[in-house]
């Protein structure tokens with residue numbers, strides 16, 4: 001197999017499932033009392049205690065359809081190693097055909113290695129995991145889940161690809177619904193089969209429905225394909241809690257949350273830390289505690305500098321005075337107006353909910369109709385800036 005490093009490959013960001021990762025690897029956590037459920041925005045265990053999933057990827061979707069590393073170490077040692085590193089969960093990958101092709105599922109581990117000419121792996125497997133070498137591939141997969149369960153490790157079953165093998169290339173036929181190996185009906189059948197197989201297995205806490213969808217069909221669909229490449233890239237300021245973006249109806253109204261499709265095109269200057277509306281002089285500014293954020297044209301002072309603070313890098317923070325305390329961008333829940341407030345949940349209080357203060361500066365290539373509105377005003381500001389603000393600043 002010789003592919004042990006894949007064992008620790010990172011979780012693909014664009015998988016169809018959102019997986020909550022804690023930002024730091026903690027000491028081994030007490031085992032969650034399964035099953036899990038949700039309580040408002042939290043994942044909790046049966047006792048109502050909050051559970052954070054810290055998952056590591058374990059690949060079992062490659063050509064041999066056997067969890068990687070089992071020729072090198074006993075299953076139980078690997079499970080224990082995972083726990084000792086502070087993880088409480090494994091994202092265990094599987095190829096669709098393991099669930100839809102009986103003759104593949106019934107192939108034994110030994111046969112599967114032999115078919116690939118991996119004689120050395122058979123020898124290693126025989127030494128390290130003799131009890132499963134003559135099991136079928138599907139039963140070896142279950143043995144991995146069960147060993148993880150014995151060690152209180154939760155499992156997310158991840159349908160990674162259809163045909164066993166490395167994911168992903170543009171031409172693997174597994175990238176998008178309707179591709180050569182991606183028949184949506186078969187996919188649903190496979191997901192159903194896996195869900196039924198593990199229905200009674202308490203440590204299986206979730207399924208990720210499909211690993212990163214990829215080219216070429218998806219590209220034309222989401223509009224980042226060749227036709228769109230001429231489109232100008234800009235940023236939008238996204239508010240994950242509501243799924244909306246910072247948005248301004250007119251110059252006279254305060255900034256509010258609104259649909260991302262109508263959002264202004266922003267740009268973030270990583271040196272000066274300013275957030276400006278593209279093609280204008282307007283920058284985002286903090287006006288005071290619990291006051292609406294505003295747009296200004298003199299963008300050099302501390303109220304115009306926005307830094308991503310906290311472990312999550314999701315708080316957008318500014319300072320009201322150069323040496324003052326930080327304030328964070330927030331949303332007034334009743335009016336949806338963007339305000340600045342004391343930053344919350346920067347300590348490690350497990351039950352503190354920072355959601356309203358989470359923002360993410362995201363790339364977008366969607367054309368923005370609102371920006372054009374500002375071009376008109378911008379010439380007015382050009383005039384003001386050149387003819388009045390300049391002299392005000394000079395005389396100050």
Ligand SMILES: *[C@@H]1O[C@H](CO)[C@@H](O)[C@H](O)[C@H]1NC(C)=O
Pocket residue numbers: 102103105106
């Ligand atoms: C594979 O195994 C299952 C059950 O283990 C059995 O029902 C099925 O007939 C087998 N299929 C083949 C092709 O051997």
Ligand SMILES: *[C@@H]1O[C@H](CO)[C@@H](O)[C@H](O)[C@H]1NC(C)=O
Pocket residue numbers: 097101102103104107
């Ligand atoms: C099912 O699996 C067998 C054994 O790996 C393989 O030979 C066959 O081509 C597969 N069938 C399909 C339809 O993928």
Ligand SMILES: *[C@@H]1O[C@H](CO)[C@@H](O)[C@H](O)[C@H]1NC(C)=O
Pocket residue numbers: 233363
């Ligand atoms: C966003 O765009 C910038 C500039 O084009 C690029 O460097 C960066 O990698 C992009 N970020 C993401 C997450 O795509």
